[in-house]
Amino acid sequence: MTGQATSNAWSSHEGAAALAAPALTEKRRAFDWRILLGFFLPIAVALLWEGAVALGLAQGRLVPPPSRIIATLWGLAQTGELWTHTWMTLWRVLVGFVIGAVAGIVLGALSGSSKTTRQLLDPTLQALRAIPSIAWVPLFILWLGIFEASKVALIAVGVFFPVYLGIAGAILSVDRKLVEVGHVFRLSRVQLARRILLPAVLPEAVIALRSGLGLGFMFVVAAEFMGASEGLGYLLVDGQQMGKPDQILAAIIAFALLGKIADSLLVAGTKPLVRWQDTVRERL
Amino acid sequence: MLALEHLSKTYADGTRALSDINLTVHEGEIVSLIGGSGCGKTTLLRLIAGLDRASAGRIRLDDEVLTGPHPAVGIVFQEPRLLPWLSVSDNIAFGLDGVGAAEKKARVSHALSKVGLIEHADRWPRDLSGGQQQRVSIARAFVTNPKVLLLDEPFSALDAFTRASLHEHLLGLWEETRPTVVLVTHDVQEAVTLADRAIVMQPKPGRILDELPLTLSRPRDRTGLPFETSVRRILTALDHSLKAPQLQPQRERDRQAAALWW
Ligand SMILES: Nc1ncnc2c1ncn2[C@@H]1O[C@H](COP(=O)(O)OP(=O)(O)OP(=O)(O)O)[C@@H](O)[C@H]1O
């Protein structure tokens, strides 16, 4: 009797709707409140510190309370200084990133797609990679002067290596089985590169570009330490020399936000290219 | 007509995968290759598809000697091998590069409806089941209207029900243009369901042991006595392919027998 009822439910439309319902509710509660849990720790620490300084338990001279950092950020934003510095830093990262990424993509593609060029290029590039990039600074300053060119060069070098390695590795690891599909349909070398290799390496290329961008932000700080009069890195140095820890922390926060925003933009911009991916997590 | 003449393949590591294969497949014929694991069935298909080069012998399609991938030869691999960045319909259209947009669309949607996936046209391959993916890859091979279609155990990963329905889809597509089909299978029932002729192969080195014509009328009744008889005949031939006079130690023979009883 029960079995009969169940089979009826399966065949009727109401039954099908009832069966589909759980899946729909699952989709609706897509927002997971546990995400907010991540904010708990930093906010708790900030409030504790704020309270400690306000109650006179701590001086807050070397470690300024959050309210003072926010006030400093606000002040810098009001005078427009924050924007000029941010813009300068962003511009340097952008130029260095574009140069480094283009070079990394081109050389990585060459080295990944042909054994001859790989044997020609790769040993040299691997040897250069072993040098800590900051070690180039004195040479870059001698060659390119202390202004923009040497800074951009350092950032470009930092961006280049992860992109080069990522692209070359991605091409080398393309599934032979998919390449054979291209052979069966008699694609030329160029068609094979465009229709199979390029899409196949895109996901890894995006990851390579993201780590390149991350390193770009790392190296812009180093670059701005070596005698800049503008940029968030300059704010850091200036804060140290003038004994303004609130300014240092304000600049660090600006760096964090800037890096995160740039990374998110890169992810959002490349998302349409890799949305076919069958990965565990929607977002990396 | 597809003709294999004295075809041999020895891999770089010295494995003799195929030795002196001679086989003629007539136009529109469905031939099924049966044999134990490692007797060179995949190797044979890869040679015909032009993905590997033969060590000796040649392959002729009508009056042409095949030396590489040929537009008139299509292949369905053991795995679907869909391009994950293309939608289902774009995957099917992959081989239709020189075809005009309107005709391409018509041919793709016709192939889609033939394999019963018309409502899945715009989905990603990752969102399809294994059997649906394999149907897409069959449609991708058929849509270019090849003269010769090679199928390498295309249904071996699927359950019996799905397999039976795919047999129907396959025969439905075959009926339209009647290509020459070479079907590799582990499944004797499948061979008797689909093929006009069964070729039984033998390993080490891979060669042809026996040929059995399957003259049952289509559509074939899987429950009838003629079907059973054909199945039994192939099984006997397979059995012979194991017991063939070979100076092999008993243990090695047992190991092979175990491999053959899929
Ligand atoms: N690339 C290769 N290099 C060396 N040996 C190979 C290579 N590919 C296959 N072989 C060998 O050639 C023989 C035939 O292999 P093949 O894949 O053609 O067998 P098969 O009949 O398709 O087997 P199965 O039914 O298990 O798929 C095997 O002994 C295998 O080990």
Ligand SMILES: [Mg+2]
């Ligand atoms: Mg095989």
